[in-house]
Amino acid sequence: MGSSATDLFDRLGAPSRMRRLAAYDLFHPDLSARLDDLASRTAQRLRTPVSLVSVILDSSQYILGAHGVSGWVIEARGVPAEWSLCSTTVLAGAPYCIRDTTTEPELAGNPLVRMSGLRSYAGVPLTDNTGQHLGAHCVIDDVPRDFTADDLEVLTEGAVETMHILERHRS
């Protein structure tokens, strides 16, 4: 593991943050179906091929709900944290948008971007009632796209609904 990845894992894996994540039963069988439905609704509203609801663990993005994802990402239920754009959303603690991944130098070496054809991204953090950013709700498109304030409002509504659903799945 490179030192930059280790630094990332240390930030994401802070014990206080991991304890907040561990307060939820993220493996409950009903949770995935409810969050798949939520992701599907967001994708329809924003007319994107992909939407995800994820938490960011110390070294991986763990997908809790998904629409439009196939292949190894859904088989693995996630991606390495250092490839994850949702990791950036979580660490920023604020909405994070990319209009066109091909014009972003810092994404030029990102294997997930190269493999998936991911062209544009918008994500908002999933924030608990203590202010911890636990994950992200996002949409992904295969064409360049300018995300609007209205688009981010739809994502924020989805993030709030996600946190309500998670609250009903406390361990």
Place this chain on the structure above:
Amino acid sequence: MPPDPYGLRLPTMTDARDGIHRVHGDDGPRVWAELLQKAGATEDLDRLLPVMTEADPVTRLCAQALTIRRAAHFHLSAAQDLTRS
């Protein structure tokens, strides 16, 4: 040995130990020692991961992160093999 797909390494026992120390902070060494004891002082991540999954909720999340990385490595390695053959 084929190269790691996209530079993604297969997780090791060292990665598991580092993860446990990271997510448990000061309590990490104690948690790691208990996990190793329950797993039979193994050096095999395949034997340790089920023990981590049955441990406390924070350790379970650490196990899930490693499992995702391992699954990603598996699938991408398989795809790499297909394109090579």
